[in-house]
Amino acid sequence: MSLIEFRTEGIYIPRADVFIDPWKRVKKALITHGHSDHSRWGHHSYLCTHQSKPIIRHRLGNINIQSVAFGEEVNINGVKFTFFPAGHIVGSAQIKVEYKGEIWVISGDYKIENDGISGLFEPVKCHRFVTECTFGLPIYSWVPQESIFNQINKWWQHNQENETTTLLTGYTLGKAQRLLAGVDSSIGPIYVHGAIENMNAVIKSCGVQLPDTIHLTPDVPKSDLAKALVLAPSGSTGTGWMRQFKEVSIGNASGWMQLRGARRRGGADRGFALSDHADWEGLNWAVKQTGAERVYVTHGYTDIFCRWLQSEGFNAEVVKTQYEGELSEESNMSSEVDD
Numbered sequence: 648m649s650l651i652e653f654r655t656e657g658i659y660i661p662r663a664d665v666f667i668d669p670w671k672r673v674k675k676a677l678i679t680h681g682h683s684d685h686s687r688w689g690h691h692s693y694l695c696t697h698q699s700k701p702i703i704r705h706r707l708g709n710i711n712i713q714s715v716a717f718g719e720e721v722n723i724n725g726v727k728f729t730f731f732p733a734g735h736i737v738g739s740a741q742i743k744v745e746y747k748g749e750i751w752v753i754s755g756d757y758k759i760e761n762d763g764i765s766g767l768f769e770p771v772k773c774h775r776f777v778t779e780c781t782f783g784l785p786i787y788s789w790v791p792q793e794s795i796f797n798q799i800n801k802w803w804q805h806n807q808e809n810e811t812t813t814l815l816t817g818y819t820l821g822k823a824q825r826l827l828a829g830v831d832s833s834i835g836p837i838y839v840h841g842a843i844e845n846m847n848a849v850i851k852s853c854g855v856q857l858p859d860t861i862h863l864t865p866d867v868p869k870s871d872l873a874k875a876l877v878l879a880p881s882g883s884t885g886t887g888w889m890r891q892f893k894e895v896s897i898g899n900a901s902g903w904m905q906l907r908g909a910r911r912r913g914g915a916d917r918g919f920a921l922s923d924h925a926d927w928e929g930l931n932w933a934v935k936q937t938g939a940e941r942v943y944v945t946h947g948y949t950d951i952f953c954r955w956l957q958s959e960g961f962n963a964e965v966v967k968t969q970y971e972g973e974l975s976e977e978s979n980m981s982s983e984v985d986d
């Protein structure tokens with residue numbers, strides 16, 4: 648019996664009768680992180696990290712959910728499971744699965760750069776590594792976040808001089824908190840869209856420190872917003888919600904902004920290539936760090952990344968899953984955007 652099987656419901660561990668990030672309803676689901684393509688509604692029970700628990704509860708309501716600390720070993724029918732930091736969003740984990748000396752690691756989504764709130768990606772030695780590759784093309788090469796945040800701060804200050812509101816968009820879970828943690832909050836007031844306000848409250852309850860923000864409600868006078876930074880989900884820019892701004896400059900923070908044209912299509916004035924996923928170099932680094940001889944590629948530019956790994960001498964294959972990339976995470980969050 649293989650320790651792990653790729654089934655139509657998700658990644659399955661037969662000996663323990665549990666799934667990791669399943670996309671169909673199952674009895675017991677171990678969850679890497681709170682994004683909607685990895686933690687879906689309808690499972691009988693959930694197991695995740697302590698920090699992911701309030702996030703998943705916030706998204707899915709009153710579910711049967713238990714949590715563990717990073718590094719804490721859980722034994723299910725003799726199979727040992729341990730959650731390690733994935734550095735992707737608050738609470739995100741890779742899951743190590745071990746049975747009689749055989750070790751697999753399921754990465755979920757991950758990024759290498761330390762954003763200060765999501766934990767530091769920790770390479771885990773294993774025989775088989777199951778990896779995402781959302782940005783698995785050589786053109787995706789992130790510049791250090793310090794440089795991106797300098798650009799954002801300068802843009803905000805420039806807008807202030809022109810009495811123009813700075814509206815920065817990014818997805819509600821993960822990107823919004825990373826932006827908050829990274830911008831220079833001494834520049835001016837920071838307002839947030841209701842969906843982000845709610846998510847921030849949950850994230851703060853996990854013990855994560857974020858700068859003070861003001862909930863942007865219809866009774867905030869337009870004049871108060873001239874020097875402000877406003878954080879909102881990307882989906883909000885095409886809606887009536889925009890009427891509350893006089894002069895506004897729109898920026899979007901996403902890995903896709905690395906590509907010319909993506910910004911224009913998104914209707915933004917500025918694009919900031921800031922991603923919560925590993926870039927090409929990061930993916931390659933992570934795979935090598937695990938020491939795995941077999942690599943399974945789950946979502947993103949799977950065919951290209953898999954062929955590249957094969958040419959590098961890895962025994963690599965593409966696995967069909969229902970995980971989605973950064974853009975889809977945004978659209979999946981849109982139900983929370985309307986609130």
Ligand SMILES: [Zn+2]
Binds near residue numbers: 682
């Ligand atoms: Zn994710």
Ligand SMILES: [Zn+2]
Binds near residue numbers: 684755756970
């Ligand atoms: Zn994902």
